[in-house]
Amino acid sequence: MVEAAEFVASAVLTGIGATVVMDIWGMVRKRLLGIPSLDYALVGRWLGHLVSARLRHDRIAASPQVVGERVIGWTAHYLIGIGFAGVLLAIFGLDWARQPTIAPALMVGIGSVAAPFLMMQPAMGAGIAASRTPHPWAARLQSLVTHTVFGIGRFMRPAGSRTRS
Numbered sequence: 001m002v003e004a005a006e007f008v009a010s011a012v013l014t015g016i017g018a019t020v021v022m023d024i025w026g027m028v029r030k031r032l033l034g035i036p037s038l039d040y041a042l043v044g045r046w047l048g049h050l051v052s053a054r055l056r057h058d059r060i061a062a063s064p065q066v067v068g069e070r071v072i073g074w075t076a077h078y079l080i081g082i083g084f085a086g087v088l089l090a091i092f093g094l095d096w097a098r099q100p101t102i103a104p105a106l107m108v109g110i111g112s113v114a115a116p117f118l119m120m121q122p123a124m125g126a127g128i129a130a131s132r133t134p135h136p137w138a139a140r141l142q143s144l145v146t147h148t149v150f151g152i153g154r155f156m157r158p159a160g161s162r163t164r165s
Contacts, residue, residue: 017153022081117140
């Protein structure tokens with residue numbers, strides 16, 4: 001029971017911390033490079049349409065708005081971050097949470113780019129790996145860098161948030 005609580009606490013702290021680092025990167029990227037982050041209201045819109053069994057959109061931005069889509073999207077963004085932290089812990093165990101190393105965090109962070117490439121982007125009308133966007137390789141690179149930053153964020157969380165054995 002104690003180990004399960006430690007797993008959940010580690011997943012929550014690691015996931016939230018890594019997602020915050022990813023969001024800070026998004027703000028820096030916008031300020032320095034003029035490249036905006038994903039509008040998480042669109043993620044909320046997509047999730048809101050799932051209730052009516054609509055999985056795919058030609059262009060999610062052109063689909064009808066959903067009440068509370070921004071809150072839904074941002075909540076999902078952080079829950080997904082926690083979920084990927086749970087994947088990291090499921091693969092590498094609580095010993096990783098107690099003494100994190102960069103390689104597992106980067107492997108799962110970079111691996112997590114498969115979710116937008118193969119699920120989110122196609123479902124929201126951007127095609128597999130952003131193939132239907134005006135600049136697919138730029139979008140792919142941005143996704144890869146952002147998910148790499150997410151992996152780094154898992155490793156960088158404050159020492160005080162690391163669980164003790």
